[in-house]
Structure formats: structure tokens, C-alpha cells
Amino acid sequence: MSRLEARPEPSRAMMLASPLIAAFAMLLTSSVLFYLLGQDPLHAFYVYFIQPAASVYGVGELLLKATPLILCGVGLALGFRANVANIGADGQLTMGAIAAGCVALYFDGVEAWWVLPLMLLAGALGGMAWAAIPALLRTRFNTSEILVSLMLVYVAYLYLSYLVHGPLRDPAGFNFPQSKMFGDSALLPLLMEGLRVNAAFILALVLALAAWFFCARTFAGYRMQVSGMAPMAAAYAGFSERRNVWGAFLISGALAGLAGVGEVAGPIGQLQPSVSPGYGFAAIIVAYVGRLHPVGVVLASLLMSLLYIGGESVQIELQLPNAITGLFQGLLLFYLLAADLFIHYRFKPRKRAGAVLKGEAV
Numbered sequence: 001m002s003r004l005e006a007r008p009e010p011s012r013a014m015m016l017a018s019p020l021i022a023a024f025a026m027l028l029t030s031s032v033l034f035y036l037l038g039q040d041p042l043h044a045f046y047v048y049f050i051q052p053a054a055s056v057y058g059v060g061e062l063l064l065k066a067t068p069l070i071l072c073g074v075g076l077a078l079g080f081r082a083n084v085a086n087i088g089a090d091g092q093l094t095m096g097a098i099a100a101g102c103v104a105l106y107f108d109g110v111e112a113w114w115v116l117p118l119m120l121l122a123g124a125l126g127g128m129a130w131a132a133i134p135a136l137l138r139t140r141f142n143t144s145e146i147l148v149s150l151m152l153v154y155v156a157y158l159y160l161s162y163l164v165h166g167p168l169r170d171p172a173g174f175n176f177p178q179s180k181m182f183g184d185s186a187l188l189p190l191l192m193e194g195l196r197v198n199a200a201f202i203l204a205l206v207l208a209l210a211a212w213f214f215c216a217r218t219f220a221g222y223r224m225q226v227s228g229m230a231p232m233a234a235a236y237a238g239f240s241e242r243r244n245v246w247g248a249f250l251i252s253g254a255l256a257g258l259a260g261v262g263e264v265a266g267p268i269g270q271l272q273p274s275v276s277p278g279y280g281f282a283a284i285i286v287a288y289v290g291r292l293h294p295v296g297v298v299l300a301s302l303l304m305s306l307l308y309i310g311g312e313s314v315q316i317e318l319q320l321p322n323a324i325t326g327l328f329q330g331l332l333l334f335y336l337l338a339a340d341l342f343i344h345y346r347f348k349p350r351k352r353a354g355a356v357l358k359g360e361a362v
Contacts, residue, residue, distance in 0.1 A: 004341075005348040014343050019289045019296070022335035023303065029331055039318055047317050048310035058309070060195030064267060065308050067197070068093065068259035068276070069301035070204040072283035074211045075252030077292040081215070082224035083231065084248035088134065088149030089256040090280025091156035092127040096257025097264045098160055099126030101271040104186035104264075105168060105179060115185040120261055127257020128250050130156065135249035139242045145249075153280070161273050168271055179271040188265045200262030205298070207255060212294040224248065256280060277308070285333045304329065 027045075034044040052058045072089045079086045100123035107115050134148040164177045173180070188198040215221040227234040227244045235241070263275045286304050290296030311325030 003348055004345040007344060007346055010343045014339075015291065018336060018339035018343060019291065019300065021339050022289070022332055025335040026328060026331045029335075030328060033324075033327075037320060039320070044314065044318060048314050049306060051317075052306065052309040052313050057195060060192065060197040061309050062302065062305050063201050064195075064197040064305075066298075066301040066305035067201045067204045067262050067266075068279040069283055069286050069304050070208055070298055071200075071255045071259035071262070072252075072280050073286035073290060073297040073301055074204075074208050074294050075255035076283050077287040077290060077294065077297050078211060078215070078221075078224065079248035079252045080287055081228045081292050082244045082248045083228035084245055085146045086131065086134070086149050086249055086252050087146050087284065088131070088151075088153050088280070089252060089259075089283055090276055090278060091149070091153035092130045092253045092256035093260040093263075093276050093280050094153075094156040094160055095130040095260070096123035096127040097260030097271065097275045098156075098163065099123050099257070100261040101168070101179060101182075101264050104182040105271075107186070108180060108183055111183065111185045113185070115183075116188065116265065119186060119265055120258060123257040123261035124254040125257070127253040127255070127260065129253075131249040131253025131256070132246075135246050139245050145245075157274075160271065160275070164271050164273055170270075177273050181270050182265065186265060187269060188262065196267050198262070198266045200258075200266055203258070203262075207258075208294045208298050215294065220247065282308075282329060285329055285336075289332065289336055303332075307332075 030048075031041040031045070034041045053062050072093060076086055076089055100119040103119045103122045104115070107118075130152060131149070133152060134143075134145040137143040137148050138145045161177070164179060168179045170176070170178055170180045188200055191197050191199065191201065215225065223234070223239045224244050224247065226237070227239055227241060231241070234244075259279065260275060264271060268275060282304055286297055286300045289303070290298070290300035307325055307328050311322055311328070314320045314324065315322045
């Protein structure tokens with residue numbers, strides 16, 4: 001028999017290499033899965049991982065889907081570094097989309113430069129307001145932020161559904177549950193003609209860089225990291241847990257809200273019953289694959305984006321179920337957690353009772 005024993009010091013090199021190891025293990029498992037589904041693994045790999053990004057349009061789609069993952073992933077990474085488990089980024093994204101959509105519809109027909117910045121501000125505030133609920137309940141009543149933030153996701157979904165079926169439904173939309181299309185002043189500019197990727201991708205990169213500066217060069221970032229790594233040391237140093245919880249939730253909520261603006265003011269162009277295929281939940285995997293580092297989150301977002309568009313590609317060309325995307329995401333997280341287990345712990349054989357007694361006798 002053996003037991004897990006904590007390593008004196010985890011290998012930094014293996015910490016950096018573990019996402020690559022997890023990705024490689026995911027690829028090996030997916031090859032077996034493709035074979036069991038009756039597909040040639042090499043051809044399926046090409047359709048899933050190469051073909052979607054083999055054209056300029058495909059690269060644009062890759063960057064488009066990576067944008068909300070970067071925004072949500074960076075915010076969650078900052079929270080996880082502070083030991084604050086915000087699981088409700090998808091709800092905050094939805095509320096940010098609702099707030100921005102309300103601004104766009106209120107100023108419908110107004111062609112002014114300030115409409116889009118006002119939508120971005122409203123989206124960030126909407127996400128922050130939704131994130132403030134679990135922050136308040138944790139700091140005031142010591143409730144579980146995991147459960148509260150998760151349950152609020154479904155409240156946000158239902159609120160959006162109510163709006164597009166009722167007050168915000170387009171009267172000329174043939175009774176479809178959707179709002180009017182936004183005007184040109186309420187849409188993000190495209191980065192290149194013929195592609196759908198827009199200025200939200202540049203904003204996401206700028207905010208990721210700002211998050212890196214916040215973590216590496218500011219005292220507030222240092223305080224949040226110490227609170228996550230050593231809560232008792234942080235308390236002894238006088239760092240306020242309440243301030244860290246509020247800071248983590250408000251930052252992640254604002255970034256998720258901006259991700260929502262990027263969706264409704266970008267490829268969707270209106271409010272619909274669903275504005276996210278689960279970006280907020282996928283961002284949890286992105287944050288951990290990126291090792292809770294803003295630069296790592298950007299790279300992990302590109303990988304996760306490839307999983308999304310690859311899943312759509314195999315669904316169309318190979319007639320495979322779209323659920324394969326979620327399966328690959330789960331495999332990636334599973335192998336990453338398994339790698340982290342062996343990075344922080346090692347198996348140590350248990351000594352038999354007879355050997356222990358003999359050693360004591362000697």
C-alpha cells in the first residue's frame with residue numbers, strides 16, 4: 001500500500017509544462033475516441049484541429065471565440081489567485097449583455113460616437129452588479145460564493161428570456177423571441193473587412209496586459225495573491241479578506257460584462273434568448289490551463305476557441321455530435337488536475353507494521 005505525500009517544493013518547470021502534458025493526453029484520448037466512433041483519427045484530427053484555422057476567415061473565427069474566453073478567463077484567474085471561487089461568470093456575461101442591449105435599444109436611431117462607449121460602461125457595471133451579490137453574501141453572511149454565483153447564472157438566463165419574450169421583443173420580429181437589431185453606432189468595428197472578429201479582441205488583449213501589470217506591479221495584486229496562497233499570513237499582515245473578496249468579484253464581473261457586450265455588439269447584433277454557449281464556464285478551464293496567469297489565459301483561450309470551432313467543423317463534416325466539444329474540454333481539465341496532483345504530491349509506500357516494530361527494536 002502507498003499514500004500521497006506532499007512534495008517539499010513543487011517543480012516550477014513541471015508547473016509550466018503541465019498544460020502541454022494535459023493537451024497531449026487529451027489528443028491521445030481523442031484519437032481513441034475518434035476510432036471508436038468509426039472515424040480515421042488522422043483525418044478527424046485534421047478536421048478538428050487544422051482545418052478550422054487553415055484560412056484567414058478561420059483565423060478570424062478563432063480570435064472571435066477567444067475574445068470572451070480571454071475576458072472571462074482573466075477575471076476568474078485574478079479571483080482564483082485570491083482564493084475567491086467565482087463560478088458565475090456566464091451569468092455576469094449575460095447581465096452585461098442585457099445592460100448594453102438596453103442602452104443600444106434606448107438610443108436606437110441615434111448615430112453618435114458615444115453610444116458604444118456607453119454600452120461598454122453599462123455592460124461592465126451590469127456584470128459588476130451581478131457579481132456584487134455573491135460578494136455581499138459571502139462577506140456579510142459567510143455564504144458559499146460557489147453556490148450563490150452558480151445559481152445566479154440561471155437567474156440571469158431566465159431574466160434574459162423574459163426580456164426577449166416580453167418587454168424587449170421586436171414588434172416587427174414575427175413573434176420571435178429577440179430584440180430589434182442594433183444600429184450601426186451600437187456595433188463594434190470589425191478588424192478586417194470580410195471577417196467577424198471585431199475591436200473587442202484588441203480590448204481583451206489590452207485588459208489582459210493590464211491584469212498582468214496589476215498582478216506583477218501593484219500592491220493590491222500582491223495582496224490578493226498572498227491572500228490566496230497563505231490566508232493566515234495575509235491576516236497576520238493585516239490584509240483585509242473582505243476587500244480581496246470584493247475586489248476579485250468586481251473585477252471579474254466587469255470583465256465578464258464586457259465579454260457580454262462583445263457578443264451582443266459584435267456577431268449577434270441584438271438580444272436573443274441565449275448570448276453565450278457557456279463561455280463563462282469554459283473560462284474556468286481556461287483560467288487553470290493558463291496557470292492563473294494573464295498571458296497563459298490568452299494562450300489557453302486560443303486553444304479552447306479551437307475546441308469550439310473544431311467541434312462545429314466535425315459536426316458538419318463528420319456528422320459527429322456537438323457534445324464532443326464539451327467532452328474534450330472536460331478531458332483537458334481532467335488531465336490538467338491529474339498532472340497537478342502528481343506535481344504537488346508523490347506516492348510513498350506505507351511501511352508494514354512488522355517492519356516498523358523491527359526497526360524500533362533495533
